[in-house]
Amino acid sequence: MSIPEDKKAWQDGAVAKSIAKSPERKPEFRTSSNIEMERCFTPEFDYPGYDEQLGLPGQYPYTRGVQPTMYRGRFWTMRQYAGFGTAKESNERYKYLLQAGQTGLSVAFDLPTQMGYDSDAAMAAGEVGKVGVAIDSLADMETLFDGIPLDKVSTSMTINSTAAILLCMYIAVAEKQGVPANKISGTIQNDILKEYMARGTYIYPPKESMRIITDIFAYCKDYVPKWNTISISGYHIREAGSSAVQEVAFTLADGIAYVEAAIKAGLNVDEFAPRLAFFFNAHNNLLEEVAKFRAARRIWGRIMKERFGAKDPKSQMLRFHTQTAGCTLTAQQPDNNIMRVTIQALAAVLGGTQSLHTNSRDEALALPTEDSVRIALRTQQVIAYESGVADSIDPLAGSFLVESLTDQVEKAAMEYIEKIDKLGGAVEAISRGFQQKEIQDSAYAYQKAIESSDMVIVGVNKFTVQEPPPTGLLKVKEEVEISQKQSLGAVKAGRDAAAVQAALSALETAAKGDDNLMPHILKAVKSYATLGEIADVFREVFGKHHETVVL
Known part of the structure; x- marks a missing residue:
């Protein structure tokens, strides 16, 4: 088929199906000069390699987008x-x-x-x-x-x-x-x-x-x-x-x-x-x-x-x-x-x-x-x-x-x-x-x-000005750490310690075996085991990675 024929088939097929499921925002789209904006512009003639390189939106190879109406x-x-x-x-x-x-x-x-x-x-x-x-x-x-x-x-x-x-x-x-x-x-x-x-x-x-x-x-x-x-x-x-x-x-x-x-x-x-x-x-x-x-x-x-x-x-x-x-x-x-x-x-x-x-x-x-x-x-x-x-x-x-x-x-x-x-x-x-x-x-x-100023960064290496120190910045106060530790302590004191330990032990067994880990993590989370306690189980079983140094 020619590109116009492909476009019509796309509009009658993929686009119509998409609109039936999720209508477009407006019945039609126009510029400030009342010029209609087409859904998708294409050449009106055969363009070598168009199907293989571009195609239409929502169609392989998806160069033009993953949805028919975007x-x-x-x-x-x-x-x-x-x-x-x-x-x-x-x-x-x-x-x-x-x-x-x-x-x-x-x-x-x-x-x-x-x-x-x-x-x-x-x-x-x-x-x-x-x-x-x-x-x-x-x-x-x-x-x-x-x-x-x-x-x-x-x-x-x-x-x-x-x-x-x-x-x-x-x-x-x-x-x-x-x-x-x-x-x-x-x-x-x-x-x-x-x-x-x-x-x-x-x-x-x-x-x-x-x-x-x-x-x-x-x-x-x-x-x-x-x-x-x-x-x-x-x-x-x-x-x-x-x-x-x-x-x-x-x-x-x-x-x-x-x-x-x-x-x-x-x-x-x-x-x-x-x-x-x-x-x-x-x-x-x-x-x-x-x-x-x-x-x-x-x-x-x-x-x-x-x-x-x-x-x-x-x-x-x-x-x-x-x-x-x-x-x-x-x-x-x-x-x-x-x-x-x-x-x-x-x-x-x-x-x-x-x-x-x-x-x-x-x-x-x-x-x-x-x-x-x-x-x-x-x-x-x-x-x-x-x-x-x-x-x-x-x-x-x-x-x-x-x-x-x-x-x-x-x-x-x-x-x-x-x-x-x-x-x-x-x-x-x-x-x-x-x-x-x-x-x-x-x-x-x-x-x-x-x-070297081969690349210009406006305000940094060109068009610079003298500036006063910035004001009104958002800073996280040190009290946040204190209150977070207190909240964590309250959680640990109020949870069922035996249930936490049982969940962590089950997670350790799963990590040593080949069970899917997600159900075990979910159970540990629901017992109010902490993120650090769960991560420590994996550290103990899996070990820690050490960076590859590249010079």
Whole structure:
């Protein structure tokens, strides 16, 4: 068929089916000059390779988006990554954001929670509640979501080594609200491989960490089917200094490793792959970022179909969350960050993201204030409701520049993936320090370009001004750690100690064997065993990972 015939068949088939299920936001979309915006623009003539390279939205290879109507049906989920101090303080911030129009929650956990330590542990001293909310037990999780109906809100949790524990706490809170596990929706990051190469919040060795991850896949397939069991993350790879191409390549190579591990554990690819999700960075170069997102979708679609034989179209779709680039925020002239975030958010939307977090202007200085968070959320809302870019799907498609960039990002990323395959896959390549060295070299080149002024950073190495010290910043008080320890002590004193010990012993036996760990973690959580106690069981059985040093 010709492209016009393909388009008509797509409109009569996939689009009509999608609209019947979820109508578009308006009967028709028009510009301020009353020009109709088509759902999807295509060449009106045959375009060599169009089907193989681009296709139509919601159809393989998904270059143009994963849904037939994209934002004409509904906007991306607007999340603001938030969490600080105690669960009570964070709960108040979540309610503020929901009232301001946020459509999904995104939880930031403090460093001890991410590393599997309770707030009263020696390793937690000075870090409690500082970079996220402190969660020690189910009691904290109950407070965190108090008054927030978990059957109506989608929650993303940025957590990796302790993801299974936090997910079980979330399931337990939902059940206490009367919401069964099969009705909750959200995402856990649960991406341990990027921790080894770029971020550092790992606990256990790779083999044992991969076991926990595949246990989560298997458990959620049966009991928590609406949950995205992993968010394979390029965000932190980019924050560590990678290029856009490296971000795509290393993220998708990690995705390949997770799929292989799940298949090796006995899962059918189409049983778990539809719930895989991704997490990307939106950096400053708008057009390269748009091309990056489009290329990533196409590469993943082909990998899943051709390499793993996935039959379910949902298994072939790369669905992703985006966060604007924290590493581009400057402490100098922080209001400039509003413009940077706007450009980055626009790139994510033009690239077809499924959800988006916009960073706040003051995050290079401290945790964001409520005013700064509101500006960041309003940035998304202005793009959604006022810019017009959401009225048509993949609006930059067909641009000579964007299509060329998309092809070049795909080619360069595939070259990296092939190198990683030759090294034995992502896990083996990480153990040799391959990705770490590539990221380090890229970060060094980027920093040199800034210091030499070959790359201009407005307000930093050009257009500078004398500025007074910043005021009105949000700081987490030291009293937070004291009160959190007191709360933890009260939980320990009031729980059934025998039930806790029995649950932890059963978990240890499961960890030494080959049972799925999730039911045992859930039972321990419900007994009010703490996050640190559960993580310590795994530390004892699995051991701890030691970093591969790359010079």
